[in-house]
Amino acid sequence: MSDQVNRQRQDAMRGEDAARVLESRAFKEAMEALKGQIVTDWSNCPVRDVEGQRLFLQLHKLSRKFEALLTGMVETGKLARLEFGSAKTLPPRDLRKHHK
Numbered sequence: 242m243s244d245q246v247n248r249q250r251q252d253a254m255r256g257e258d259a260a261r262v263l264e265s266r267a268f269k270e271a272m273e274a275l276k277g278q279i280v281t282d283w284s285n286c287p288v289r290d291v292e293g294q295r296l297f298l299q300l301h302k303l304s305r306k307f308e309a310l311l312t313g314m315v316e317t318g319k320l321a322r323l324e325f326g327s328a329k330t331l332p333p334r335d336l337r338k339h340h341k
Contacts, residue, residue, distance in 0.1 A: 256318010
């Protein structure tokens with residue numbers, strides 16, 4: 242049980258860290274600049290440069306994936322915090338069966 246509680250606590254803390262990153266003005270500005278630069282460079286890439294076009298598509302997808310990973314950490318952290326809170330307030334399952 243303590244391993245699960247430790248994991249939930251770590252997930253909750255990781256989620257809080259990820260939320261601070263996502264909410265950071267510096268992060269938002271950096272990601273906006275990165276995405277803008279990728280789109281600009283991609284649109285300036287010659288049509289015949291298939292490899293370059295593919296690279297910019299991959300960079301674009303990677304930037305979105307990076308934000309999605311952080312968002313996933315935030316959501317996992319929220320769930321862990323809820324589970325951690327209910328684990329502290331609810332009796333163990335085998336005890337609840339006898340109280341019904």
